[in-house]
Amino acid sequence: MMESHLNSVLKACENMIREGSTTFYRAFGFLPSPRREAVYVIYAFCRMIDDAMDEPEKSPYTLDELVQLFDHLEDAEGHFIWPALRWLFERFPLSKEPFYEQIAGQRMDEILTHYDTMEQLETYCYHVAGTVGEMLLPVLHDCPDASIVQSGIWLGKAMQIVNIVRDVGEDQGKGRRYIPLDLMARHGYSEAEWRAGLVNDSWISLVQELSVLAREWFERGMENLDSYPAVSGFCVAMAARMYEGILDDVKHHHYNVYTRRAYVTGLRKMAILKRLAVQHGMTALLKDNQESSAVS
Secondary structure (H helix, E strand, C coil), X not given: CCHHHHHHHHHXXXXXXXXXXXXXXXXHCCCCCCHHHHHHHHHHHHHHHHHHHHCCCCCCCCHHHHHHHHHCHHHCCCCCHHHHHHHHXXXXXXXXXXXXXXXHHHHHHHHCCECCCHHHHHHHHHHHHHHHHHHHHHHHCCCCCHHHHHHHHHHHHHHHHHHHHHCHHHHHHCCCECCCHHHHHHCCXXXXXXXXXXXXXXXXXXXXXXXXXXXXXXHHHCCCHHHCCHHHHHHHHHHHHHHHHHHHHHHHCCCCCXXXXXXXXXXXXXHHHHHHHHHCCCHHHHHHHHHHHHHC
16 A cells, blocks of 8 residues: 555544544554554444444445455455555454454344343443454554453443443433343332433432442453553553543532533543653653644
């Protein structure tokens, strides 16, 4: 591939992550090249997989079409994602399997829209988000062993629990209930209360249990950060802590996730960034990045 064409397709992937996730764009933007661009490509393809299920009217491909083209990646044309993926697989030792697992997870939304058990939910979290950890590890880590890959999976699953908490109201509008019945029953919260969007003591205790679970999984996900290249570890910690901050915002707004979407403010993200830069010895990198951004 000519360098100018490669730069163009990688830039298109960067545009997708910049528009789709300010948290991930900010966190992984500190990575050196080509790790940084590889993360952008992974995000872009995962975004396309997700959109094919959730926003098919805006998606250039159906899930079946994505699978068919991904099956024959060496010949796939018609979108910037295909040369970008070819570059990714040539440059890093990735397996296709996590991508297929994620597609399988998206297909779960076609057949399972209301969850009964936490076990079902954890399976879903692995497929749609734990797999992202598996995709990223060969990019972020020089020699990830099984325990490091497992930590990456825990981190992805933690982020998905945060998504589920944050998006309760939005998912309800799509006819989906990811909050399992066994969890609701444990806290004395009924389906009728869920349909009504009722925030009461039972709902608060339910969301608190999910928040505790997510934080436990975040900690498992970051157990091996000292084995990463220094900048990679810093970026992973940043992405995790910024995402975890959504739970703090949920609490601050009294657990109303039916009519309000929780988020982390830019000021809060900057505070997290500065704290982690000190912890990870990355203050010089942060300063260089800020100066570069100011120039550009």
